[in-house]
Amino acid sequence: xxxxxxxxxxxxxxxxxxxxxxxxxxxxxxxxxxxxxxxxxxxxxxxxxxxxxxxxxxxxxxxxxxxxxxxxxxxxxxxxxxxxxxxxxxxxxxxxxxxxxxxxxxxxxxxxxxxxxxxxxxxxxxxxxxxxxxxxxxxxxxxxxxxxxxxxxxxxxxxxxxxxxxxxxxxxxxxxxxxxxxxxxxxxxxxxxxxxxxxxxxxxxxxxxxxxxxxxxxxxxxxxxxxxxxxxxxxxxxxxxxxxxxxxxxxxxxxxxxxxxxxxxxxxxxxxxxxxxxxxxxxxxxxxxxxxxxxxxxxxxxxxxxxxxxxxxxxxxxxxxxxxxxxxxxxxxxxxxxxxxx
Amino acid sequence: xxxxxxxxxxxxxxxxxxxxxxxxxxxxxxxxxxxxxxxxxxxxxxxxxxxxxxxxxxxxxxxxxxxxxxxxxxxxxxxxxxxxxxxxxxxxxxxxxxxxxxxxxxxxxxxxxxxxxxxxxxxxxxxxxxxxxxxxxxxxxxxxxxxxxxxxxxxxxxxxxxxxxxxxxxxxxxxxxxxxxxxxxxxxxxxxxxxxxxxxxxxxxxxxxxxxxxxxxxxxxxxxxxxxxxxxxxxxxxxxxxxxxxxxxxxxxxxxxxxxxxxxxxxxxxxxxxxxxxxxxxxxxxxxxxxxxxxxxxxxxxxxxxxxxxxxxxxxxxxxxxxxxxxxxxxxxxxxxxxxxxxxx
Ligand SMILES: Nc1ncnc2c1ncn2[C@@H]1O[C@H](COP(=O)(O)OP(=O)(O)OP(=O)(O)O)[C@@H](O)[C@H]1O
Ligand SMILES: Nc1ncnc2c1ncn2[C@@H]1O[C@H](COP(=O)(O)OP(=O)(O)OP(=O)(O)O)[C@@H](O)[C@H]1O
Ligand code: SF4
Ligand code: SF4
Ligand SMILES: [Mg+2]
Ligand SMILES: [Mg+2]
Numbered sequence: 001x002x003x004x005x006x007x008x009x010x011x012x013x014x015x016x017x018x019x020x021x022x023x024x025x026x027x028x029x030x031x032x033x034x035x036x037x038x039x040x041x042x043x044x045x046x047x048x049x050x051x052x053x054x055x056x057x058x059x060x061x062x063x064x065x066x067x068x069x070x071x072x073x074x075x076x077x078x079x080x081x082x083x084x085x086x087x088x089x090x091x092x093x094x095x096x097x098x099x100x101x102x103x104x105x106x107x108x109x110x111x112x113x114x115x116x117x118x119x120x121x122x123x124x125x126x127x128x129x130x131x132x133x134x135x136x137x138x139x140x141x142x143x144x145x146x147x148x149x150x151x152x153x154x155x156x157x158x159x160x161x162x163x164x165x166x167x168x169x170x171x172x173x174x175x176x177x178x179x180x181x182x183x184x185x186x187x188x189x190x191x192x193x194x195x196x197x198x199x200x201x202x203x204x205x206x207x208x209x210x211x212x213x214x215x216x217x218x219x220x221x222x223x224x225x226x227x228x229x230x231x232x233x234x235x236x237x238x239x240x241x242x243x244x245x246x247x248x249x250x251x252x253x254x255x256x257x258x259x260x261x262x263x264x265x266x267x268x269x270x271x272x273x274x275x276x277x278x279x280x281x282x283x284x285x286x287x288x289x290x291x292x293x294x295x296x297x298x299x300x301x302x303x304x305x306x307x308x309x310x311x312x313x314x315x316x317x318x319x320x321x322x323x324x325x326x327x328x329x330x331x332x333x334x335x336x337x338x339x340x341x342x
Numbered sequence: 343x344x345x346x347x348x349x350x351x352x353x354x355x356x357x358x359x360x361x362x363x364x365x366x367x368x369x370x371x372x373x374x375x376x377x378x379x380x381x382x383x384x385x386x387x388x389x390x391x392x393x394x395x396x397x398x399x400x401x402x403x404x405x406x407x408x409x410x411x412x413x414x415x416x417x418x419x420x421x422x423x424x425x426x427x428x429x430x431x432x433x434x435x436x437x438x439x440x441x442x443x444x445x446x447x448x449x450x451x452x453x454x455x456x457x458x459x460x461x462x463x464x465x466x467x468x469x470x471x472x473x474x475x476x477x478x479x480x481x482x483x484x485x486x487x488x489x490x491x492x493x494x495x496x497x498x499x500x501x502x503x504x505x506x507x508x509x510x511x512x513x514x515x516x517x518x519x520x521x522x523x524x525x526x527x528x529x530x531x532x533x534x535x536x537x538x539x540x541x542x543x544x545x546x547x548x549x550x551x552x553x554x555x556x557x558x559x560x561x562x563x564x565x566x567x568x569x570x571x572x573x574x575x576x577x578x579x580x581x582x583x584x585x586x587x588x589x590x591x592x593x594x595x596x597x598x599x600x601x602x603x604x605x606x607x608x609x610x611x612x613x614x615x616x617x618x619x620x621x622x623x624x625x626x627x628x629x630x631x632x633x634x635x636x637x638x639x640x641x642x643x644x645x646x647x648x649x650x651x652x653x654x655x656x657x658x659x660x661x662x663x664x665x666x667x668x669x670x671x672x673x674x675x676x677x678x679x680x681x682x683x684x685x686x687x
Contacts, residue, residue: 055530056501162619163386192385192557194616194635197601201612221531222604226613246607263535265560267602269583275535280486281500282530 005229010046010181010213011067015039016076018059018066022286034286036062038237039076041312044181049207049214051228051245053221053260055282058234060217064183067215068100069093080181098128101179103170105186110170111158117144117169118154124176143172147202164195168202175206183215188223200227221264225249233257236293237285239312243319253321253328255300258336276340292324299339300325344375347518347551348397353411355389355396356623357404364624366392368575369411372568374519377545379552381562381583384572385598387620390555393572394521397553398438399428415519434464437512441524443504446511447496453507454480454492460514479510484540502533509540516548523555538565559599563587571595574631575623580650581657592659593636630662638663 018037021030036059044050052060065071067078069085077084085096104110111120121143122136131139144151147168158166167187174182184203188196204227206212218224224231224245231248233241233256241254252258259276278297283289289296295305304324312322327333350372356365367389374380382390395401396408399420413420415436420428432438440446448456457476461467467475473492480488483506496504505525512520522541526534542565545552556562562569562583569586571579571594579592590596600614618635621627627634633643642662651664 055532164619192620193559193598193601194385195619197603197613197615200603201615204612219530222602224604226603226608259532263531265531265534265538265558265564266605267559267563267587267599268605269563269566269587275539277535277539278532281502281533 005048006046008046009043010080011044012077012079013040013042013044013063013067014077014079015041016063016066016078017074018062018071019074032286034284035237035288036285037066038285038288040237040239042232042239042242044213044215045230047207047211047213048229049216049227051224051231052215052217052234053219053224053231054234054240055260056219057282057285059237059285060219060234061185063234064102064185064215064217068102068183070102094128098124098177099180100183101174101177101181102183102185103167103174103187105189111166113158115157116155117158117161120158120169121154121173121176124173128177139176140172143176146175146206147172148198162195164191164198167191167199171199171202171206175210175212178210179212181213181215183217185217186219187216189218189220196223203227221261233260236282236288238293239320239322240294241319241321241323242312243321247316247319251327252333253315253319253326254294254323255298255327255336256294258327258333259340262337274337276337278340292322299336344377346373347376347416348374348553349412349414350393350397351412351414353393353396353413354409355392355401355406356409357406359624362624363409365409366406366575366623367396367572370570370572370575370577371411372570372577372580374551374553375567376518376551377549378567379542379545379554379565380568380570381566382553382555382570382572383557383559383562383598385557385620387574387623388572389575389623390557390572391523394438394523394553394555397521398432398436399423399425400432433460433517434515435517436519436521437515437517438521438523439505439508439512439525441527443501443508443528444496446508447504449496452493452495453499457492457507457511457514460511464515475514476510479514480507482544483507483510483513484536485510500533502529502536505529505533505537506540509537509544513544513548517550519551519553521553521555524557525554526561527556527558534561541565559602571598574621574626576631577660578632579657579659581654585654585657589653589657591653591657591664592632592661593638593663594632595659597635597637630660 016037017039019033019035022032022034024031040063054060066073073086078086118140122140125131125136125139140154141151144154149165149168188199191199216227228245231245232239235256241257252261259278262276280297291307292305292310295301310322310324312320315321315326315328350370352369352371354365354369355367356363384390395404397413408421454473454476457479458472461472461475477488477492480491485491485503485506526537554565566583569583570577573594579595590599597616601616603613616635629645630643630648633639640662648660648662650658650660652658
């Protein structure tokens with residue numbers, strides 16, 4: 001996106017880990033751990049949209065929830081306003097809740113079907129403010145107009161709204177308390193293209209008008225390219241690469257990013273591009289491969305990759321990558337593509 | 343031109359909803375040729391899955407029926423057949439795969455058994471031969487160490503591998519036509535790329551025809567020979583993949599392509615949007631079913647349904663914008679007007 005980026009950090013994520021125990025048997029003995037998020041550090045700038053991509057199960061939603069402390073962290077810190085969110089007491093956390101919101105994927109499942117739309121949008125106001133019923137109603141009208149919903153329909157139930165309209169209801173609710181930061185977890189993934197573009201425009205407009213910062217989680221690579229200023233690519237609980245959107249999409253540095261981007265089907269039959277077809281499947285996060293987690297599938301893997309884990313480090317100005325042999329030189333991407341053909 | 347293996351002719355299929363018949367597909371026509379891939383694209387509820395259920399005559403079991411028109415397969419009418427005859431066709435000459443591979447597999451049998459079962463059922467193979475061929479099929483669909491995998495259960499395999507198993511089952515009987523309903527929608531992009539590659543190489547080997555249903559224009563561009571664009575039960579535009587993408591003409595097709603984000607850098611402008619939402623099939627607008635959402639709607643569009651106008655040798659659209667110029671040329675002035683934003687009605 002062509003907007004000017006601020007240099008001020010809004011949220012700093014430091015060495016966040018989230019492990020889920022794997023239990024077995026009658027006594028629920030812990031026999032292992034799913035390392036859903038495994039030591040991620042990241043700064044999200046004020047006013048930016050940070051896109052998070054990666055394949056199913058790589059830990060995107062878990063990271064999003066841990067950042068908001070909707071789930072506890074196994075280790076690490078999330079710094080907001082100079083405070084570690086994960087170390088706050090419950091009353092301080094409650095105050096912070098207003099600043100930090102989430103929009104979920106499922107416009108059907110995440111709205112309570114027995115609540116009126118006005119109750120759904122107004123609920124955070126009821127819980128977090130001292131507003132009167134009349135004030136809340138006025139704010140609900142304002143919010144519905146802001147997200148392009150017909151406010152005269154506020155006393156209806158969610159099932160009377162279309163998928164795109166329900167997603168707008170979810171968005172109206174998430175901005176009710178004037179938040180600073182919103183995690184949008186697959187917020188447009190379930191929508192049809194013609195409706196998806198309406199919601200994407202809405203999110204971009206709200207960001208401009210309200211000065212919001214977004215963590216935009218999605219497996220749809222095109223949507224993320226469109227809306228994000230910077231992008232992080234996750235693989236098996238770790239960040240493989242972070243960089244400004246266009247630089248990353250035009251010149252991926254991590255072999256996994258390159259493979260991911262080359263798999264996007266393009267609506268242009270004249271462009272029969274060479275895909276980098278990866279072998280094998282994503283390994284289990286309970287038992288990640290040694291060294292570089294991507295090495296069993298990486299066309300560029302060498303002995304060092306099996307033994308030594310690459311750390312996320314700056315390879316080009318503003319661009320971080322976790323790979324011993326990043327695709328920095330000209331022609332590196334072409335060489336990678338050539339390797340997967342034979 | 344290759345032989346037409348399937349011809350769908352003015353076919354409507356629908357359901358009884360509140361004692362009223364609603365058409366989920368409305369007089370649709372298209373052909374599928376041997377060795378070729380036809381993609382049916384369209385958004386949710388456009389009637390893509392109902393079309394495939396009608397061809398398979400599975401719609402009878404979903405509480406619906408073919409209401410009018412005909413479907414011929416190898417020259418014989420499918421609606422005229424009884425379900426016993428259809429059962430022999432399904433899984434032998436026509437096979438189908440669905441979006442969710444897990445639901446298509448039986449969790450309590452090994453994947454090898456499930457493929458072998460299909461072979462025994464349709465080809466009267468002995469147990470031993472069937473299992474041997476099952477392993478061969480697993481190899482063919484690109485599953486590593488197929489002897490080991492054949493003895494595993496579906497939950498021991500990833501989603502991508504399960505979809506390969508489903509494809510193996512579908513291929514077991516060497517179908518002439520494979521209908522794949524969103525076969526990669528539930529899969530990650532890198533796995534999707536593997537599965538689309540697999541389908542294309544299997545088609546080359548076996549010469550089967552494929553109907554691939556998708557809502558992803560990108561997938562259609564990569565695999566289709568022909569494309570049918572559906573909207574709210576009707577076909578809006580049909581043509582070769584080259585024509586559809588080089589000269590998209592129906593305002594719905596044009597809008598759909600323009601709404602897709604992220605193929606180029608974001609230029610800071612708003613994304614193109616088609617206003618409004620997809621209508622329910624029991625509340626279709628009069629005239630052109632797209633008119634409440636169409637930027638170019640004219641009076642006639644509100645009252646009278648457009649028929650197809652030929653836009654090129656192999657390309658047609660159901661839209662009044664093409665009425666006058668339809669007969670003349672390949673490059674329709676109306677479409678040029680749309681592209682240049684000149685049409686204001
Ligand atoms: N509550 C939980 N208990 C145990 N394991 C979990 C839990 N939540 C997530 N996981 C596991 O953690 C890993 C990461 O899951 P997560 O939902 O964060 O992935 P994701 O990247 O959001 O995937 P998707 O694209 O499918 O939404 C997965 O292996 C998942 O099975
Ligand atoms: N068993 C049924 N009874 C009544 N209506 C049905 C039934 N099955 C489908 N329909 C309706 O028929 C229409 C077409 O449905 P269909 O499943 O073919 O859509 P689709 O194009 O496959 O959409 P999607 O992309 O969501 O899969 C929809 O309006 C749907 O509600
Ligand atoms: S570190 Fe090695 S295995 Fe990992 S991505 Fe880089 S080249 Fe591939
Ligand atoms: S017939 Fe009219 S309303 Fe329908 S698509 Fe064409 S111009 Fe639009
Ligand atoms: Mg998720
Ligand atoms: Mg469908």
